[in-house]
Amino acid sequence: MPKNPAITQVAIADLIAQRWSPRAIDPDQPVSRDQLLALLEAARWAPSCFGDQPWRYLVWDRFRDPAGWRQAFDCLAEGNQLWVKNAPILLLAVAAPNFGHNDQPNRWAQYDTGAASENLCLQATALGLVAHQMGGFDPEAAKARFNIPADHVGMAMIAVGHPGAIELLPQALAEKEQAPRSRKPLAQLAFEGRWGQSVQN
């Protein structure tokens, strides 16, 4: 995968520093079944409240089921379709709204599903694959098309594949791909003792 590591004031684990969300994907190279299983296993071992594991993943593989993959692709916003067209794998991350043990609302369902998806993306990084999450899709269309229970929440589509040549991207996205990554300063994200107070040295 092209390198674009996080810039941090202290060292962090390489896997976390190397993960990012590229868009250039090789259209011709499938993701192997062992690779797909590794992504799903990594998600499976995320932590969750009461061990409920509220995440669900729907998978489409363009090399095995082009018609199904196309149906998933059609749920994406146009801006995403521009580059996702090359992705061999699409996943949809779904949050199950109620706890399994008592059928009561699980207020951590989306939080825990986000953790599982982060594991999935980190595992992709470990395998040298691109994984790029998208909020730009129509969750109601996906529900209707793929028989997803009405009370479940479609959180993100995830495009997965092998890294591809940057020339495959439209100009604007190619520029975005080569820009340095950035984040808010830590002082806006973390506080010590009470809200608004900086973490002390």
Added chain:
Amino acid sequence: MPKNPAITQVAIADLIAQRWSPRAIDPDQPVSRDQLLALLEAARWAPSCFGDQPWRYLVWDRFRDPAGWRQAFDCLAEGNQLWVKNAPILLLAVAAPNFGHNDQPNRWAQYDTGAASENLCLQATALGLVAHQMGGFDPEAAKARFNIPADHVGMAMIAVGHPGAIELLPQALAEKEQAPRSRKPLAQLAFEGRWGQSVQN
């Protein structure tokens, strides 16, 4: 950290396989500032919708601010206090409900915050630290006590410290600590093509 690796049908990244949620924490060993910064930096570099980074973390360090730490500790459910009493660091993960760029509701706020917290816990694993998330706390008490904006959502308290002797735990928790970890079978968590259909080999 005591080893209790995930059992998977294909290999996954060691960092993901090794992360788990122990409760035995050394009461006497502080977490260094560089370690704390590494945890927060790992969270900072998680992905988010529109790059909004909706996660916020509040930190309390028992060795620096015992009174503040105690106020945070008092927000925990009693069952958690039994073992968290030994933790040198408490964190609270908070989701900011609206996008920064337009102040409209961010439906990925909790999902993205979950991803950031997973990065934080994986970074703890990389440093040989215990990090254990808890839903069992009073988010409204925490909001009032620490001046957290009313519309923000307290998602999880996270206890962090160095691994400790299992004898420090009450008997029931010591047994839990030594039990094998488990997850639902992949067939309940991942589907291919449409809801309910197993991933093919």
